[in-house]
Structures are given as C-alpha cells and as structure tokens.
Amino acid sequence: MSNSSLKSIAKNLSLSVSTVSRALNDYKDISQNTKKLVNETVVELGYQPNIFAQRLASGNPECLGFVIPWRDGQLNDPFLGELMTGMSTALTEIGWDLTVLVAKSFENEVELFKKLSISKNLSGLIISRTLRNDKRFKILTDLKIPFVAHGRSLNCSSSSWLDVDNERAFYDMTKHFISLGHRKIAHICGPKVYNFSMQRIEGWKKALFETGIQIKSDFLQVADLSFDGGKIAMDKLLKLKEFPTAVSCVSDTVAMGAMQSIRNHNLSPGKEISLMGYDGLELGAWIDPPLSTMTQPIQTVGKDLAEMLVNLVKDKKKPSSLQKLVRANFLRRGTDNSPMTTF
Amino acid sequence: MSNSSLKSIAKNLSLSVSTVSRALNDYKDISQNTKKLVNETVVELGYQPNIFAQRLASGNPECLGFVIPWRDGQLNDPFLGELMTGMSTALTEIGWDLTVLVAKSFENEVELFKKLSISKNLSGLIISRTLRNDKRFKILTDLKIPFVAHGRSLNCSSSSWLDVDNERAFYDMTKHFISLGHRKIAHICGPKVYNFSMQRIEGWKKALFETGIQIKSDFLQVADLSFDGGKIAMDKLLKLKEFPTAVSCVSDTVAMGAMQSIRNHNLSPGKEISLMGYDGLELGAWIDPPLSTMTQPIQTVGKDLAEMLVNLVKDKKKPSSLQKLVRANFLRRGTDNSPMTTF
C-alpha cells in the first residue's frame, strides 16, 4: 500500500535499510546492480521519503526561506508570484522546499533572523528590497545565516547577491533620450534609502556627463514609489522656468503618476514630454499612449536566486564568488519620441 | 551558548527530557511550578525547537502548502503577496510554516497531490482559482489530503472553502446601475470554466430579472480575463444596434480593456457608458476617469484560509462545517454615473 519507507524497500529486496539508503544517495560502495534494483522498487512501491526524517538525520533543512518585502505596510509587488515561481522551479528539481517568511518591520525581521540562526530550520534565506545601507547584510553574516540578496547595498562586497544593472539601465535610457535629440532630460528618482534609487541616479548622471550636458539639480526629483509620488514630482518639474523634454522615471508606477501630471498641465506624454518608466508592468500597455519602459526576466531571476543559494549552502562556495548582474531590456511602447521642434 | 535542545534544558534543571517536553506541550501531569521553571529556562537559554525532530516524532508536519495558481503561464496575481502575508500571519502565531507549491499544469498538479498523499510532508493544502467543475475537489478528497479551497465549485458541498459572494456582488453592482437609472445593462463575463464567472453572471441576471428587465443574450459577452479580452468584448457590445448604457465587468483588467474600446469609439467611459470592474486594483484609480470597482479584504481572506485549514487538521473538524462566504465592498470612483439623458 502506501507503506512507504526505506524499511519496506529493504524488506522487499532482502537488503538492509542502510544499503537502500546509500543506494538512493548514490554512494560509491553500492553496486550498480543494487542501485538499479532499489530504484526500480522505489517507483514500484511509489516510495516517497519522509523529509523530516531526512532533514533531522542529515542536519540540512534543504529548505529555502524567502523574506517577503514589507515596505511599510503596502506590499503589492506584482512580480512576487513570478519570482517565487522561478525559485520554486529551481528548488523542486533538487527536492528542496520554499517557505515564505513575513516580517512586519525591521525589528521583527531581525528577531526572525536570530531565531533562525538558533533553530537552523532553514538552509538559507533570500532577502529583497535592499537599502542603500542595508544592515541585514552584516546581521546575517554575523549570524552565519547563508543568504542571497536580491539587490545590492553599499556593504555587500563579501556577500552573495543578484541585481539588475540599474546604473546601466538608466544610462541606456538616458542615452536613448539623447539619441532621440533630447537635451533637457530630467530624472524622477525613488527614496534615497533604496540602493537602486542611487544606482539609477548614477546612470542618468553618467549619460548626461558623458554627453557634456550639464546636470541641473532641479532636474532631479525625489518621489515616493507610488502613483502620487510620480505626480507630485512631475508637478514640480513643470513648475520650472524651463521644462525638461524627457523624463526618466524610477518605476512604471511613478511614470504613470507623472503622465497624469503632464495631462493635468494640458500637455501630452510622449509629445511635448517624452518619458520612460521601469519594471515592464503590463498595465503600462493599457493606457494611451502606452508607456515605454524596461523589463527584466523575473522568473529567471527567481531561479537564479535559488540556485545561487543552493550553491552557497550545498557546495559551500564563497558568498563573494556568487554575485550576478543581469541586464534590463528596452520595451519601447509609445512615450519615447523625439522632442517636438515647435516646443 | 547556542546549545539549544531539550537535553540542555533538562540538564539545567535536573529534569528528564520527557518532563521538559511535556512541560512545554502543557501536559496536565506536569506541575505548574515545573512548567514555570521550564519556560523560564527556555527564554534564558534562547531555546528553539528543532521542527524536523518535532514533526518526525509527532507525525504532524505543521506545515501548510499553498498551491500557486498557474492560469496558463501568466500568473501576475497582484494579490498573491497580500494573500500569503495573511496566511503567514495566522500560521506563525501557532508555529506552523507556509510553503509554496507551483504546478505547471493540471496534470502536474495532480501528480504533486499524489506524491503528497504518500509522503505526508504537508498537513494540508490551500488551492485557488477554482473551476466551475473542479476535479481537484474529488481528487484531494479521495487522496485524503485536507484542503481549503479559495473559491467554490459545483461539487464542493462536502469540502471546505472560502469564497466571495460573487453572485451577491454582481447583484449589488447591477442593482446599483439600476438605481442610477440604467436599464440597458450589459455584463462582460469571464471564461465559463471558472466558477466565479458563472456566479457573477447569475448575480447580474438575478438583479435584472427582479427588476423586470428583459435579459438580452447580446448583452452577455464572454471575455478572456485580460485587457484585450475586455476590449474585444466591448467592441462587440458597441456593434449592437442598441448600446448598453452600463456594463458590469468581471474584473478590473477586463474593465480597463473595455474602457479603451469605449474611447476608441469616441465615447467617454462614465458618461455615455457607465461601467464597473471588480478586484479593487489600485491602478484603477490612476486612469481618467478612475474606475469604480469592488474590493475584498485580501489579507483577512488569507488569514481565514489558513485558520480554516488548521481547524481542519488540528481540530479534525468536518470539511463541510468550514465554509465561509465573504462580502465584497463597493469602491465608487468615477465610472458609475447616471445615464446621459441626451443619449
């Protein structure tokens, strides 16, 4: 029946439990023949290992924890599902589990880390939403909890991380505006506590600098990562004596807010003022004109994150040897155009 | 140090391991005094139980699996994060874990169920995206896997589920249009394989029937649950000799598509044609005019789902005794208005 244990297989083949176990784990002191027999019996009996016994005996939880980003109450990350699907895909291949953790606050998160470091219920963690100066890198390192960060921080050089090349993305975006003929290019950035905010500012600055365009401090506006944030920031830009003709926005959500502000001023996004967002949100295509943006392959990122953590835990690689930069891709829709000559 | 085990506590108090264990589990054959001592030592030594040992010994995984909905490749459920946060919140309170499962297809999902029924690695499952005639209810019941469904099905009477009162919601929505003066009210529904599609149709029909408004079959359009789906469906409605003046849409996404169609026909959403969506997507507020819709308290739903499953597993309640209907709430924004008299 569903009598599923090593013992039943052992009895079935007149072998010992330990032999069966080692056969399944591909030990080299088990003959090929025996391994074949065992594997056949496994499928025949529909054996499924008891992971709790495995984990207790081996000492390895084979279980990865994903810390859901809390970002002050509102978490409506549209990529969460895809990200976790990517992780799960990579993990199920090797029989690991994905469990989710929710931290309500920073203190709560740290407390959670401490418990984990004692209980050792998880092989490692994946954290996201990294800050410019993210204390979690040091805390987790000190607690000796293996982890991979989705996003970098100032002090991440000896840790393992995967990040988009934010600087490159916004460098490219700005260069793109320049090649379209724009010279007055503003940037609406996110709160500077986030590392990606700073990186994106850098990219924007670098492109302007390289082209010899003077960087006007008025053309850099900080915004909350929300629709309203984008609207307010754009309002400010439109109060300047001299408008920008193009605006690179830190996110699609912010760009949508900016577009509404533009319309409120009786201007047309993509005409008088070009703009681009970032994230590749589907809904950007639903509005008129559809928002140009940049995307990243989220599912792949999730898979990579999981695989990196497994490398860290299983193959005991050095964290600093596992760092990966992925590139964002242009998704031109309707809001990146040449500046109007009449304007 | 981090020498954290029952044994260390036992040694510390000159008690036996079994006494400590029973003290922690609040057995009644342990004196109050001993319990107090044990609990104090626990916090003093910072003891964290080894969940794998616990689960192996007790036989209860204390672990809940959430099956991420696959819906043909694209899964961008904006509520996923909130839903899981709700679940996790309820579970951490009682020390349970939440692990996620991804099924790539229906066959894949069934295979996964079968494995689970043997390995018993999970205490139970939460499934979502239920179909009108969802085979999973019978499969899981037959496999004796405890589960709670987020959403109903035709054959769910003896199972445990939590669902929104879809019929009520769309009944209310339609009645609302009627009270605004509309008489020509169409409905764009989702694919009829989904149970909620049928329920929402029912609600719409019921309100019309009650009011004595004849139900025109042309006024019911099936759409994919996407922006394009909504657009196409609305296009069809606008090809009719006689337009509807109000349209109730199965989802916000579909409603957004419908709005674009309306604009493409040089009409104004909320003026010539009122419409409402469903889901309460934030982005509905970002467009002009902002989309009226209906919402449900997702985090609470997640928490309830988890608690129901715990009741099912721990307190061994009958599945049919755990069924819960929650109500959706109006979120009036800008697209539900009285019909234009001049139209």
Added chain:
DNA sequence: ATCTTCAACGAAAACGCTTTCGGAGTCAAA
C-alpha cells in the same frame, strides 16, 4: 597456500523530539 586488497553490504548509533507506561511519593479513607 597465504596475505593483501577491494568491492559490497549490514549493524548500529545518531538526529532531537514525542508519547506511552510505569513507578515513586503523598494523602486520605477504611
């Protein structure tokens, strides 16, 4: 024939906890 080598397996301890069972001790009733 003896000794070594090696492949292939079994025995048994260990992982850290739960749970059953029995026993020691106390106290009151007979």
Added chain:
DNA sequence: TTTGACTCCGAAAGCGTTTTCGTTGAAGAT
C-alpha cells in the same frame, strides 16, 4: 495498617532517515 486514588516525574521506545564503521567474501598477488 492497608488500600486506593492522585500527582508528578523518569525510562524507554519510537519516528524514518543518514552515516560511520566493521565484516564478509572474492579476486589478485606472492
């Protein structure tokens, strides 16, 4: 004094694996 009931605790088995170590038998070398 004996009996019974009751409280509180310890011993020990067990959960299903993994992993170390020792053993067996056969093959090859001398």
